[in-house]
Amino acid sequence: MQLIPIMINGLPGNVAKMIVSHVLRDSRFALVPFSLTGPEIQEAAVEVAGTSIQLVRPDVRAARIGDIKKQCPGLISVDYTHPTAVNGNCEFYCAHGLPFVMGTTGGDRDRLDPAVRASSICAVIAPNMAKQVVGFQAMLAHAADTFPGLFAGYTMTVRESHQKGKADTSGTARAVVHSFNRLGVHFSEDQIEMIRDPEVQKREWGIPEEHLGGHGWHTYTLTSPDRTVTFEFKHNINGRDIYADGTLDAVVFLHQKVARGEKGTVFSMIDVLTGGCS
Template identity: 55%
Template sequence: MGKAVIKAADSAGLNLIPMSFGCAEEAGKTVEVCGKEIKVHGPSDRESVLASVFREHPNMIVVDYTVPDAVNSNAELYCNVGVPFVMGTTGGDRDRLYKTVEDSNLYAVISPQMGKQVVAFLAAMEIMAEQFPGAFSGYSLKVMESHQSSKLDTSGTAKAVISCFKKLGVSFDMDQIQMIRDPEQQMEMVGVPEEHLSGHAFHLYHLSSPDETVSFEFQHNVCGRSIYAEGTVDAVLFLAKKIQQKADQRVYNMIDVLHEGSMR
């Protein structure tokens, strides 16, 4: 995701600050990413380094694509320093995440799904759930989601879509989600192209009526990461605008970005 965001940011004319954070073993290293030299800092000095860079670049916005275990500590870091951020990482304690950011009064875009078109689909699902509660009462639901093997947690998008189906009257437990992470199964069962095994998101939601005479399927398949990177850049531009306007609302999601019409 870092590489994809760098490419999308370049295309949008954004200025990249060549620094990142990593584990203690990576501290002090310089890595080349998309032709740019990125300095990696370790966990021990990350707050002082981030604060120093933020003083030098007061218009900076941090983009976070890490791992679920880092979500809450990273958000606390950004809030302590006061630097606005776009959080595309899924997982972590989401209630604690939102409370941390809201208590700090910091500007942020937080979304488990950064792909613009997928977000629009999710927004449509939420509208349907709000306006037609119970429309699928009695229906059974099967959910399959396939992601690259490095994705450690269940898809946040799948959870959000399932929440909409539950409002529509469907009974479903999150542990019923079929998570596919094995590359062979992904190619044979799901139909993921081999060249996209390292970066994809295939989701299938299948609804059946109680007597199985009626069925509905909702599906969205994503190969690669460009869709998320482009959405991330839109979120950065949106957040910069809100900061400049000194907007009263501080915490946003990608649906807010869509409503604003901030799509390049």
């Protein structure tokens, strides 16, 4: 079986490191020994599980990407960088013919799809790569399509807790809010309560100390107008491993689409789940 070359961008970040460790253990992939990184990174390379990976800064990536593609033809890029880099990275991938999986949240999401559609590549773009969470989102989207206005009149609170270094509001929370909007709930994204203080997370939320540096806890509470009925939806993730399976399934899915000549198409994780790549 031909291995899929995969370049994990965002090293030396923790999520990127975790994805690399999974790639190294997965017989479907060949890790590309390069990673696009941020302008603030001074290291020339990083080692993960005994494998050295060269870090490519923004000021030299355009000059180096041609050689990287020659060394690793057919590579798929995986982006776990920073919200401020999302749109610039997307434009770079499109300009240089690099199909990609965008796991980074934030940025101007409305610019991503048009950029890919106007390019010669295809991509998987999703606010969450955890397959079970994506399934939960799909259930809510189906409910919104089938029962619009079901929760009209209900009030809602949304609280999401992530590690201190997460700069943006959870993309998953925003997607879930959109589904509840279609279900009749008046609630805006700026009402989402973001928790990033480790002391609050430990003391008030009960998040295990060993997972303060990497977790995603979400609670959505809906209350009826007369306050006699309450619905609560919750998903609590400790660690980051749950994101690896979905990310790598997305890479396989995208590789298959590229092999079939797909161009200018944006896929979601729903497409990945229904595409049978797990």
